[in-house]
Amino acid sequence: MKICIISYDFFGYDKHIILELQKNGVETTHIDLNKHKFSYSSYSQKVYNFFSKIFLNRNLKKVKLNQFIFNQLDHIGYQDQILVIRPDLISKKAHLKIKKYTSVYNCYLYDSSKRFKIKHLTKNIFDNIYSYDLDDIKKFNFIPLTNYIFIDKIIVQKKYQNTIFLVMSLDERLPILCQILEQLEKINIKSKCIVVSNHNYRPENTNKNIEFRKDKIPAIKVEEMMKNSEIFLDLIRKNHTGLSFRIFEALAMQRKIITTNQSIKNYDFYNPNNILVINENNIKINKSFFETSYQPLKDEIYYKYTIQNWVKTIFNL
Known part of the structure; x- marks a missing residue:
């Protein structure tokens, strides 16, 4: 089985998912959006992007981010499953293209939709949407799933600093x-x-x-x-x-x-x-x-x- 995780792993939590999948014998790839670094090649490009966002609704940063994702997907090929964490960072158009690389396309929301807007992504994109937020689960009929314990259980100590x-x-x-x-x-x-x-x-x-x-x-x-x-x-x-x-x-x-x-x-x-x-x-x-x-x-x-x-x-x- 081949599984790909697409996420913005700023705090390092998502790497534990990769390790656990590998323990289960799954061929796993992590496309970490945190590793994509964007910088303008010139001041004129920065000015161009400013007006492009206003008049064309096209953000060069997002375009480059999508290219980063698709370049890696082209390299690893078709996947049995793809899971996206922080799907709000990716446009609906890009999600629909990513979906063509897999049989099962799911996402997990570890934050509230009030903070990360995902309403435009809730229909006709994902096979399953998992969420940790009780209000979002009730409002959008998401599948409930909490965050997880990723460290080994530790014996209680007698003294603490x-x-x-x-x-x-x-x-x-x-x-x-x-x-x-x-x-x-x-x-x-x-x-x-x-x-x-x-x-x-x-x-x-x-x-x-x-x-x-x-x-x-x-x-x-x-x-x-x-x-x-x-x-x-x-x-x-x-x-x-x-x-x-x-x-x-x-x-x-x-x-x-x-x-x-x-x-x-x-x-x-x-x-x-x-x-x-x-x-x-x-x-x-x-x-x-x-x-x-x-x-x-x-x-x-x-x-x-x-x-x-x-x-x-x-x-x-």
Whole structure:
């Protein structure tokens, strides 16, 4: 069997799908859109593209991206299945051409359609559309499929460097983070919270326990910091109802979670001993949550969320 994954693997999660498929004896190719680097050959080309987008609805960057995809598809040939992650980056016309290279053309949405617009791609293109977002699943009748556990289960430690851990981008969640840290300070809970920003300044009135960094933190470094932390903090973006990868990293590392994601209560792994769901409009954190040990999941529930089961489900292996 030959399978191709087309994705924008900015955070390095998608490579685990490739590795799992290869473990199953599948000939797998990854067309990583993150590796496509575009630059204008001249200033005049940049000006031309500016007017081309306005008057011709033609973006040279997207044209070059499509060429990048088709050159690789021409090289690897016909595929039994092709899975696209982040299909919003590709035009409908290009999707229809990609579809000619395979018997089964599917896509997976690991983010909300409110953030990445895909309404124009929901009909007559994909054989199956899988989504992690509960609102999108209900609205568009997508097939429900969460993100996945991609690391081996880790035995619970007795001592940690940090009690609370979070790393996130600088966005609308910052005020909520500051409020949470204020609550944690009142009950003497230590935290390590990192906010990654393109700016070199610290926003005003931010909690002193937040560390601001300009550069992206390598995934291996983030994993190391998580291993040295007892509880993970998960703050969802506005209008999201899906589960972030942080939740599945917590399941693998058998860590407690404090989250603003109300939808987590709908999943079979939800346990109020392990997961504290807080209301953004009325933040209350009880110290008793920190005084009990993590309660491990049943094996059958844990397996349901592993990458092994994810790959078997989406590719019908």
